[in-house]
Amino acid sequence: MREIMVKTPSMTSTIYIGEDVIAKRLPVLASGQTNFVVTDENVYALYGEWLRAKFPKTEFFILPSGEEHKNFSSLQTILEKMTQAGLRRTARLFAVGGGVVGDIGGLAASLYMRGISYVQIPTTLLAQVDSSVGGKTAVDLNGVKNVVGAFYQPCEVWIDPTFLKTLPEREIKCGVGEIVKYAALNAEILRLIEENTERICDLGFLTTLVEECVRHKAKVVEIDEKETGERKSLNVGHTTGHAIELTSGLSHGESVLYGMLFETRMAVRAGVCDRAHGERVIQLVEKALALAPCSKPDFSKIETDAEKARSDKKNTENGEIMMAVAQDLGAWTLFSMPLESYKSALAQAVKDGR
Ligand SMILES: NC(=O)c1ccc[n+]([C@@H]2O[C@H](COP(=O)([O-])OP(=O)(O)OC[C@H]3O[C@@H](n4cnc5c(N)ncnc54)[C@H](O)[C@@H]3O)[C@@H](O)[C@H]2O)c1
Ligand SMILES: [Zn+2]
Numbered sequence: 001m002r003e004i005m006v007k008t009p010s011m012t013s014t015i016y017i018g019e020d021v022i023a024k025r026l027p028v029l030a031s032g033q034t035n036f037v038v039t040d041e042n043v044y045a046l047y048g049e050w051l052r053a054k055f056p057k058t059e060f061f062i063l064p065s066g067e068e069h070k071n072f073s074s075l076q077t078i079l080e081k082m083t084q085a086g087l088r089r090t091a092r093l094f095a096v097g098g099g100v101v102g103d104i105g106g107l108a109a110s111l112y113m114r115g116i117s118y119v120q121i122p123t124t125l126l127a128q129v130d131s132s133v134g135g136k137t138a139v140d141l142n143g144v145k146n147v148v149g150a151f152y153q154p155c156e157v158w159i160d161p162t163f164l165k166t167l168p169e170r171e172i173k174c175g176v177g178e179i180v181k182y183a184a185l186n187a188e189i190l191r192l193i194e195e196n197t198e199r200i201c202d203l204g205f206l207t208t209l210v211e212e213c214v215r216h217k218a219k220v221v222e223i224d225e226k227e228t229g230e231r232k233s234l235n236v237g238h239t240t241g242h243a244i245e246l247t248s249g250l251s252h253g254e255s256v257l258y259g260m261l262f263e264t265r266m267a268v269r270a271g272v273c274d275r276a277h278g279e280r281v282i283q284l285v286e287k288a289l290a291l292a293p294c295s296k297p298d299f300s301k302i303e304t305d306a307e308k309a310r311s312d313k314k315n316t317e318n319g320e321i322m323m324a325v326a327q328d329l330g331a332w333t334l335f336s337m338p339l340e341s342y343k344s345a346l347a348q349a350v351k352d353g354r
Contacts, residue, residue, distance in 0.1 A: 001017065001018035002018060004214055004218050006153070006157070008135070008153060010152075011153045013133075013135070013153045013154055014155075015133060015157040016156065016157070017159040017207070017211055017214065017232045018160070022054070022121070024161055029119060030055065030092070031275070033090065034088065034090070034091040034092070034176065035055055035091065035093070036081075036087055036093045036094070037061070037093075038061045038063065038108065039060065039095075039101055040064065040069075040098070040099050040100065040101050040167075041062055041063070043063045043065075043096060043101070044060075044062045044121055047163075056109070059081065059085040063097075068265050069100065069102060070103060070138075071139050071141070072148065076105060078105070079111060079112060086115075087116070088113075089113045089116055091231060092110040092116065093118040094121060095118060095154075097121075097123050097124075097128045098122070098171075099127045099132075101127075102120050102122060102131050102132050103131060103138050103146070103149070105118065106118060106120070106136075106137030106150075106152055106154065107137035107138060107149055107152070109137075109154075110152035111150075116150075119155060119156045120133075120156075122159060122163075123163040124163075124164075124174070124267075125167060125175020125206065125210070126175040126252065126281070128159050128164070128175070129209070129213040130213070131353055132159070133157055133214055133218060133221065134218075134221040134231075135151050135154065135221070137149050137152050138150075145242050145245065147266070151161055152278075162203075164203060168261060169291065170292040172206075173254065173257075173289075174251050174252065174253025176200060176291060177254060178253060179193070179209055179288075180260060180284045180288050181236045181237055181256060182213045182217075184237075184281045185234075185282075186328060186329075192212065200287075200288075232324050233324050233326075233332045234324070236260060236263070236324045236332070237257070237263055237264075238256060238315070239263065239324075240259035240346065241257075241258065241260070242255070242259070242308070243306055244305065246308045248298075248305075250294075253278040254289075261282060261349075262349040264278045264282055264326075265278070265349040265352045266323075269345070272291055272333065273325055273327050275313045289338060302346050303343040303344070306343045308320075319338070320337060320339070321336060321337060323336070
């Protein structure tokens with residue numbers, strides 16, 4: 001079991017990675033106290049019996065699976081369940097699932113009695129490399145992603161790679177979407193993937209990648225917990241990715257891959273991103289998109305879809321659309337343009353691939 005600390009002004013979280021993490025940490029954190037488990041239907045169908053044995057005499061909340069349930073009404077139901085269970089301030093919440101469960105479970109923990117302790121147990125690749133680390137919690141509201149939320153750090157994150165064995169190929173691809181984002185920013189991760197492309201779905205290799213990505217994210221969160229500077233770098237591909245996610249029905253990870261593809265092409269064309277670096281990133285994105293082929297979304301109306309980028313307030317400044325761009329290895333910048341220019345640059349970026 002490996003250990004990575006994330007020290008922020010609000011608290012120190014410890015991330016544990018390894019197949020033995022649950023066996024080792026559960027007796028320390030869960031025994032002899034009141035716990036509450038939040039999970040989703042798919043995870044419960046696969047691991048429910050095992051979880052019930054690990055968390056005896058514990059109230060479970062099982063969320064229907066899918067992003068559409070990461071909303072206010074589910075949050076309210078979770079909080080009602082916690083109240084009905086009579087949880088006190090000393091209780092601990094365990095969020096066992098993908099990014100949806102982690103985001104909503106973390107937010108519920110932050111709100112219940114003004115904040116109780118919680119543990120993230122990420123079960124998707126995306127949640128293991130990204131969403132379980134760093135304390136961003138949220139729900140979507142009226143079609144705006146993550147608009148209601150809090151920065152609230154988990155006390156611990158338990159990353160057990162064996163959960164990935166039951167993950168469908170398409171979900172692996174979603175996680176690879178976030179991994180490619182790290183690769184665009186981190187020379188070591190880029191080298192690792194480029195040298196092992198054929199092993200990208202291999203559990204042992206994924207475990208190495210998860211650890212490298214978590215180390216990268218932990219460093220960034222330590223520097224800038226509340227995303228006022230350095231943490232914005234982790235939004236590479238996300239301005240356009242979120243707009244695509246809202247309009248195409250694709251998952252978060254797939255949308256981020258398309259977001260990175262189009263934003264990198266835009267940045268290269270504008271001379272903001274080094275051409276050779278941009279090409280390396282684009283090649284990785286294309287390989288990742290081919291991992292679990294799905295029908296290519298219709299980007300013919302991308303100019304209208306682009307309006308959605310405006311709904312993401314953290315990606316707009318002075319009315320301009322702002323993107324985080326990996327310029328070269330170890331160098332990133334914020335790149336912004338007025339909405340109308342963004343729309344045409346995006347339409348051009350879609351055409352550039354034909
Ligand atoms: N908080 C953050 O910093 C952050 C960062 C990135 C993404 N996110 C959020 O994360 C969410 C996406 O996360 P996700 O891709 O994990 O989606 P998800 O939670 O919807 O999980 C994807 C699917 O995999 C299933 N699943 C989970 N674990 C499984 C397992 N071990 N075996 C088989 N199936 C399993 C789920 O039931 C679901 O159907 C989005 O809401 C996004 O906004 C948050
Ligand atoms: Zn993301």
